[in-house]
Amino acid sequence: MANLSLDSIVALGAAKPVIEALEGFEPLVEEDVPKLAAFKSWFLPLKGYADRLSAWEVLSDVYANSSYLQSLARKRNAYQVLANVRKLLMLAAEEPELGPRTTRIGFGRFRSCATRRAMRLQSQTMLR
Numbered sequence: 001m002a003n004l005s006l007d008s009i010v011a012l013g014a015a016k017p018v019i020e021a022l023e024g025f026e027p028l029v030e031e032d033v034p035k036l037a038a039f040k041s042w043f044l045p046l047k048g049y050a051d052r053l054s055a056w057e058v059l060s061d062v063y064a065n066s067s068y069l070q071s072l073a074r075k076r077n078a079y080q081v082l083a084n085v086r087k088l089l090m091l092a093a094e095e096p097e098l099g100p101r102t103t104r105i106g107f108g109r110f111r112s113c114a115t116r117r118a119m120r121l122q123s124q125t126m127l128r
Contacts, residue, residue, distance in 0.1 A: 001066040002039035005029040056092035
């Protein structure tokens with residue numbers, strides 16, 4: 001999401017835990033300095049209150065503030081990937097009680113909801 005070079009990603013990854021090392025991390029590659037500064041400008045504040053938001057709100061913030069969607073749009077299979085991202089956001093909005101730190105049980109409910117919805121849509125399509 002920050003679009004950093006592999007050198008900076010590996011160096012940051014070596015710092016454990018990454019989430020705590022991020023604030024003081026200095027990229028190894030000069031071109032990564034403004035990229036990381038832009039990422040930190042929205043991510044670090046979000047990190048402070050994301051646990052009190054629903055999953056769809058966190059996803060919305062990430063999509064709005066990062067270049068993630070633009071990166072996906074450049075992929076060879078962009079239409080499908082962006083459709084998947086849109087579906088994920090839609091499913092998260094349908095389950096607002098699921099937060100970003102959702103447990104496996106919550107993700108199981110999320111997946112179950114997605115499966116039920118897909119089956120319902122498929123049956124509606126077959127009836128037409």
